[in-house]
Amino acid sequence: LVAARVLHEEGRAVLVLDKGRGFGGRMAARQFGGARFEHGAHFLEARSADFKTMLEEWAAAGVVAPWYEPDPSPARGSFRYRGKPDMNALAAHLAEGLQVRRSQRVTAIRKANAGWEAVCEGQERFRARQVLLTCPVPQALDLLAAGGVSLDPADHEKLSAVTYESCLTVMAVLTGPSRIASPGLAVPEDPRLDRICDHQVQGSSAEPAVTIQTGHDFSAAGWERPRDDTAREILDAAAPYLGSAVQEYQIHGWRYCRPILGVAESALELKNNPGLFLAGDAFGGKDLEGAALSGKAAARLLLTPP
Numbered sequence: 001l002v003a004a005r006v007l008h009e010e011g012r013a014v015l016v017l018d019k020g021r022g023f024g025g026r027m028a029a030r031q032f033g034g035a036r037f038e039h040g041a042h043f044l045e046a047r048s049a050d051f052k053t054m055l056e057e058w059a060a061a062g063v064v065a066p067w068y069e070p071d072p073s074p075a076r077g078s079f080r081y082r083g084k085p086d087m088n089a090l091a092a093h094l095a096e097g098l099q100v101r102r103s104q105r106v107t108a109i110r111k112a113n114a115g116w117e118a119v120c121e122g123q124e125r126f127r128a129r130q131v132l133l134t135c136p137v138p139q140a141l142d143l144l145a146a147g148g149v150s151l152d153p154a155d156h157e158k159l160s161a162v163t164y165e166s167c168l169t170v171m172a173v174l175t176g177p178s179r180i181a182s183p184g185l186a187v188p189e190d191p192r193l194d195r196i197c198d199h200q201v202q203g204s205s206a207e208p209a210v211t212i213q214t215g216h217d218f219s220a221a222g223w224e225r226p227r228d229d230t231a232r233e234i235l236d237a238a239a240p241y242l243g244s245a246v247q248e249y250q251i252h253g254w255r256y257c258r259p260i261l262g263v264a265e266s267a268l269e270l271k272n273n274p275g276l277f278l279a280g281d282a283f284g285g286k287d288l289e290g291a292a293l294s295g296k297a298a299a300r301l302l303l304t305p306p
Contacts, residue, residue, distance in 0.1 A: 164282075
């Protein structure tokens with residue numbers, strides 16, 4: 001979305017294809033039981049001046065707000081921002097005015113005349129002079145293989161080495177407040193759990209609600225287990241932090257939660273495949289800041305004359 005926004009503002013005709021029903025991938029929000037959840041990323045944090053400027057612009061637009069300062073020391077001090085009212089609001093803001101086709105699952109990318117063709121489920125096809133893939137790298141490689149695209153050996157080796165953590169996420173509506181204090185984020189000692197976010201304390205949910213995210217080892221080991229069994233184990237592990245009964249819950253799995261091993265470049269044009277680009281959080285960074293800066297870098301590559 002960041003790349004598409006930059007290209008759109010430069011006057012390029014841009015079409016975004018997204019297999020999801022909403023915008024933003026892991027900048028995901030869900031509502032049920034009268035509560036609001038962020039079951040993907042919980043905050044944005046700037047380490048670079050470029051991303052700090054972006055956060056300030058989004059705060060002025062009313063789609064993010066300062067949440068808390070994790071380390072107030074002069075050397076490290078920076079605010080974490082939350083979405084307003086949730087992280088998905090920022091994704092929707094970035095998509096404003098763009099041509100976006102949601103629930104559009106691409107099955108292959110292949111060469112077509114002087115450009116590229118995206119083949120979708122149902123055999124609908126879209127052609128463009130340039131294509132940017134920002135899905136997880138293993139999915140991008142599958143799309144290219146399905147389209148018969150041959151990669152330069154160095155590109156293939158680099159991209160095949162990219163690996164990701166997985167994450168299982170339980171969203172629970174509580175009958176009363178949790179035991180999690182302000183600012184609403186806890187990092188449990190239990191190795192099965194990665195973090196717990198209280199959305200009522202955080203300020204995004206009117207009703208008591210928590211999102212519990214698991215660590216990679218637990219997620220990977222239990223990925224094929226029945227999800228309801230896993231959800232109950234996660235809730236039991238988180239019980240000391242909840243303090244109230246669970247009224248209702250749902251579970252979601254992120255197979256590609258965050259990169260473990262990424263790519264040094266912020267964005268990549270594939271050798272011997274002019275007009276075909278890759279970007280995302282695995283390129284030059286492992287979080288939302290890295291994803292946003294990768295999007296900007298990719299847009300600059302697309303705008304550079306061949």
